[in-house]
Amino acid sequence: MSTRIETFRYDDDVVRKFLVATFVWGLVGMLVGLLIALQLVMPSLNVAPFLTFGRLRPLHTNAVVFAFAGNAFFCGAYYSSQRLLKTRMFSDLLSRLHFWGWQLIIVCAAITLPLGFTQAKEYAELEWPIDILIALVWVVFAVNFFGTIARRRERHLYVAIWFYIASIVTVAILHIFNNLAIPVGPFKSYSIYGGAQDAFMQWWYGHNAVAFFLTTPFLGLMYYFLPKAAERPVFSYRLSIIHFWTLVFLYIWAGPHHLHYTALPEWASTLGMVFSVMLWMPSWGGGINGLLTLRGAWHKVVDDPILKFFVVAVTAYMMATFEGPMLSVKSVNALAHYTDWVIAHVHTGALGWNGFMTFGMIYWLLPRLFQTELHSKKLAEVHFWFATFGMILYATAIYSAGLTQGLMWRAFDQTGRLQFPDFIETTMRLMPMYWFRAVGGTLYIVGMLLFGWNILMTWRKRPRDLGDPIAHAPALEGRYRPEPAHGGVFGLGWHRAWEGLPLTFTIWVVLAVVVASLFEVLPTFLIRSNIPTIAAVKPLTPLELAGRDLYIREGCFNCHSQMIRPLRWETERYGEYSKPGESVYDHPFLWGSRRIGPDLAREGGRYNELWHVRHMENPRAVNPRSIMPAYPGLLTQPLAFGSIQRSVDAMAMLGVPYGDAISHAESMARQQAHEVAARVVEQGGPAHLDDKEIVALVAYLQRLGTDIKAATTAASTGGADPADEGGAH
Amino acid sequence: MERITNLLGRAGLFDDTVIALVLFFLAFLVIVLRVYSPSRRRQMDAMAHLPLDDASDDAAKPGASR
Numbered sequence A: 001m002s003t004r005i006e007t008f009r010y011d012d013d014v015v016r017k018f019l020v021a022t023f024v025w026g027l028v029g030m031l032v033g034l035l036i037a038l039q040l041v042m043p044s045l046n047v048a049p050f051l052t053f054g055r056l057r058p059l060h061t062n063a064v065v066f067a068f069a070g071n072a073f074f075c076g077a078y079y080s081s082q083r084l085l086k087t088r089m090f091s092d093l094l095s096r097l098h099f100w101g102w103q104l105i106i107v108c109a110a111i112t113l114p115l116g117f118t119q120a121k122e123y124a125e126l127e128w129p130i131d132i133l134i135a136l137v138w139v140v141f142a143v144n145f146f147g148t149i150a151r152r153r154e155r156h157l158y159v160a161i162w163f164y165i166a167s168i169v170t171v172a173i174l175h176i177f178n179n180l181a182i183p184v185g186p187f188k189s190y191s192i193y194g195g196a197q198d199a200f201m202q203w204w205y206g207h208n209a210v211a212f213f214l215t216t217p218f219l220g221l222m223y224y225f226l227p228k229a230a231e232r233p234v235f236s237y238r239l240s241i242i243h244f245w246t247l248v249f250l251y252i253w254a255g256p257h258h259l260h261y262t263a264l265p266e267w268a269s270t271l272g273m274v275f276s277v278m279l280w281m282p283s284w285g286g287g288i289n290g291l292l293t294l295r296g297a298w299h300k301v302v303d304d305p306i307l308k309f310f311v312v313a314v315t316a317y318m319m320a321t322f323e324g325p326m327l328s329v330k331s332v333n334a335l336a337h338y339t340d341w342v343i344a345h346v347h348t349g350a351l352g353w354n355g356f357m358t359f360g361m362i363y364w365l366l367p368r369l370f371q372t373e374l375h376s377k378k379l380a381e382v383h384f385w386f387a388t389f390g391m392i393l394y395a396t397a398i399y400s401a402g403l404t405q406g407l408m409w410r411a412f413d414q415t416g417r418l419q420f421p422d423f424i425e426t427t428m429r430l431m432p433m434y435w436f437r438a439v440g441g442t443l444y445i446v447g448m449l450l451f452g453w454n455i456l457m458t459w460r461k462r463p464r465d466l467g468d469p470i471a472h473a474p475a476l477e478g479r480y481r482p483e484p485a486h487g488g489v490f491g492l493g494w495h496r497a498w499e500g501l502p503l504t505f506t507i508w509v510v511l512a513v514v515v516a517s518l519f520e521v522l523p524t525f526l527i528r529s530n531i532p533t534i535a536a537v538k539p540l541t542p543l544e545l546a547g548r549d550l551y552i553r554e555g556c557f558n559c560h561s562q563m564i565r566p567l568r569w570e571t572e573r574y575g576e577y578s579k580p581g582e583s584v585y586d587h588p589f590l591w592g593s594r595r596i597g598p599d600l601a602r603e604g605g606r607y608n609e610l611w612h613v614r615h616m617e618n619p620r621a622v623n624p625r626s627i628m629p630a631y632p633g634l635l636t637q638p639l640a641f642g643s644i645q646r647s648v649d650a651m652a653m654l655g656v657p658y659g660d661a662i663s664h665a666e667s668m669a670r671q672q673a674h675e676v677a678a679r680v681v682e683q684g685g686p687a688h689l690d691d692k693e694i695v696a697l698v699a700y701l702q703r704l705g706t707d708i709k710a711a712t713t714a715a716s717t718g719g720a721d722p723a724d725e726g727g728a729h
Numbered sequence B: 001m002e003r004i005t006n007l008l009g010r011a012g013l014f015d016d017t018v019i020a021l022v023l024f025f026l027a028f029l030v031i032v033l034r035v036y037s038p039s040r041r042r043q044m045d046a047m048a049h050l051p052l053d054d055a056s057d058d059a060a061k062p063g064a065s066r
Helices: A013-041 A053-085 A092-112 A128-150 A159-178 A195-230 A237-251 A255-259 A266-278 A280-292 A298-303 A305-328 A330-336 A340-370 A377-409 A423-428 A431-460 A493-500 A502-526 A542-553 A568-574 A609-617 A641-653 A661-682 A693-703 A706-716 B002-011 B013-035 B038-048 B056-060
Strands: A005-009 A181-185 A188-191 A470-474
Touching: A013 A053, A013 A092, A013 A340, A013 A431, A053 A092, A053 A128, A053 A159, A053 A195, A053 A340, A092 A128, A128 A159, A128 A181, A128 A502, A159 A195, A159 A237, A159 A502, A181 A641, A188 A641, A195 A237, A195 A255, A195 A280, A195 A305, A195 A340, A195 A502, A237 A280, A237 A502, A237 B013, A237 B038, A255 A266, A266 A280, A266 A305, A266 A330, A266 A502, A280 A305, A298 A305, A305 A330, A305 A340, A305 A377, A330 A340, A330 A377, A340 A377, A340 A431, A377 A423, A377 A431, A377 A568, A502 B013, A542 A641, A542 A661, A542 A693, A609 A661, A609 A693, A641 A661, A661 A693, A693 A706, B013 B038
Parallel strands: none
Antiparallel strands: A005 A470, A181 A188
16 A cells, blocks of 8 residues: 655635635625515516516526526535545646636526526526536536546545535436427527426426535535534534435435426326425434534534534525425425415525525635635624524515415405405515515625625735645555455445445446436326327417417516416416316426416416507506516517527427428418407507517417317317317327 | 337336335445444544545645645
């Protein structure tokens, strides 16, 4: 065995870069969050098309998830991996490519999302060229990371590294398979999956994006930085291993709990619920492991803002991971789904777990990265209290809003009718809580500004030459031999060998993720009875398809669902519940996950064309209490008839039976636009809308849910059977 | 694709998801046994100390010799 001591330097420059990016993008993402929170109480703040709620909400989520939390993960991972593996990163060039590539992605998102370029899939809104860029940058990160592991000087991979490995490989799998799409233009594509299958893929991705981008990477950070800050080892290393493997085994199955009572097969929904409930155990095991690491050191928490941040972070992790499984229980989900309760849940995790972990980590890193004292410990304390009170105020207000919404939606009066049949009534009741949310968010952002000031002033006190730290470690023996005492299958020395063989270890992680994914996802794709088709449901007309693209561009799906659950309070309010076969031609699906406005699945025919025109031009003109943004531009902007054929062709490629429209899409669209515009004039509306975007959107809205209605009418007069579910046998 | 769908639909392969459950549970059981094996206590303690073994943090702090 070699005892030669080698001297090397860590690359802290890239860590500093990620640190600064974390703060900058975090502040931007939170400010956008505050703006959209205020837009809900002051719709007049939707001042321009590119600043409307529907376009900014994905910008907020992408900025805080991928820019703030993403950069924080990279910052901590680059710092801790080098120390745990006792080597410099594999390649300085790849480190810089990773850093600048990721920032380029964020800038692209910040430009394209307000412009309305979106795939309409939550946390996967970015269009196909940016998706390719993400994949490339992720490969750069992976090569750099695994290259670093390959040339490490520490044989054993500490558990934090396991969490990083799981995050890197799983995010790659999720990103690639959820974003498979047919490009229609430079920044427009249609998901290759449709309807229930797309919903399944999206929430397989969406839930695991939370798991493997916001949870496992930060658990890796927790297992490194919490022991460092507490100056004691993790309470139970054994428990950390159980924590890791149980999360890897269970998390990947849990996604369908986002689709309870929707048109997803019930077996999938139940599967998601059961695995989500099982997640309670590893999550709390891990959280308790984190908190017990402070056993015997709690007195330090009183004086140390870093430990305070970590304690609240782990507590928030435990709260969020208690609440998540609870929300996945169907009866609870029936109340909470589509309401602000889910928004409160997400923010407990994001503000508490990800935010506080990041703050604690960066305060710990600042003196080490800038080789000077932290500018002000007192300011860090003040930051902690601002952030804590801000988070509590935010959560209290939005939990109240969510419960209020859910309970009002399902309330019946003594005569058995809906107690609040007018949706706007339930929205107005939330306004005081939305104001409190904005105050809570502002307090959190004030804390961020103090954080930024502390970073800036610490940076200013840095020595002139910030050289890379020097470290020493013995060179690693070339070939690994597991200890004889643990050899053999029953001695379980083979697992020890895995840990020394990162490639084998990684393959097993991938296998766990892929096998679970295949068992869950494939039946929905391959067994036809899971998605019964309905003979009466036909593809959208070319004009309606163009209208759907506008619906996506404006982000209407951020506030309006298109999925009526088979629950009495929903069918009473919106009409017949949604069937899987109704959305088979929807690429992407637009079921939505939140109702700031009412569900639109049966919107077609509810109002006349003129009502929709007036409503889009100025919602307050038809409903003085509406909080929806106005879209007057739709009445003046010309519709891009020239691109409709391309959209129809792409849909046809995906298997949507378009028939004649494959060669006549534009003329068909013009003909229907003329008819819609004529009806608007007949109803007393403005003339000359034939070639404007509004006619396409109105045509689409008037089509929603009408195939079933038309079939029902036909059946009652001796026509086709509306329940002709061709694939159900 | 149509044929594959029909074939797999009739094969009933996915009715046996219990196999996956058993496999995953067995794997989990093996890991628990391995982790809590008494002979590994010393090794586990050593691994838990890995983050604390690195002295470069102190070296990077102000006033430390570089």
